[in-house]
Amino acid sequence: MSREDLPYRPCAGFMLVNAAGHVFVGQRIDPTAHGYWQMPQGGIDPGEDLRAAALRELHEEIGVGPDKVELIAGPSRPLRYDLPDELVGKVWKGKYRGQEQYWFLGRFLGENADIDLEAHDPPEFNAWRWVEPALLPELIIPFKRATYEEVLQEFRDFI
Known part of the structure; x- marks a missing residue:
């Protein structure tokens, strides 16, 4: 199956900002992205509401x-x-060519101690x-940089 025949994986992401206007990032454990940082994100379950998926991922990944x-x-x-050519067919059990992401922005109301990796x-x-x-x-894996630039542009006036 060629790249063009593969669908995009539905994904929800969350840009979490603190009172100072700084954004939460976590350093990935995944060996394909080791050393890079990213915001919480993950797959959307079939039939799941986009907002619910983003909040679920935020809770699952950082508590x-x-x-x-x-x-x-x-x-x-x-x-x-x-995905870059070398990862197509290897990540997500080879079922996707990349991701179609739906991003949300939220203000963190808790304390740093509430974050649980x-x-x-x-x-x-x-x-x-x-x-x-x-x-x-600068922190994200290179093939996701353009997406992060778009997320920043989208939420710039709200941060």
């Missing part, structure tokens, strides 16, 4: 429940990226930090 988040904005459109088994991240939004494209 932050909806009671610790003020939702600010949702997606105006899906954003897509393609062990909430997901196995954990997705081995470290986390708050960063200036402008640094996001």
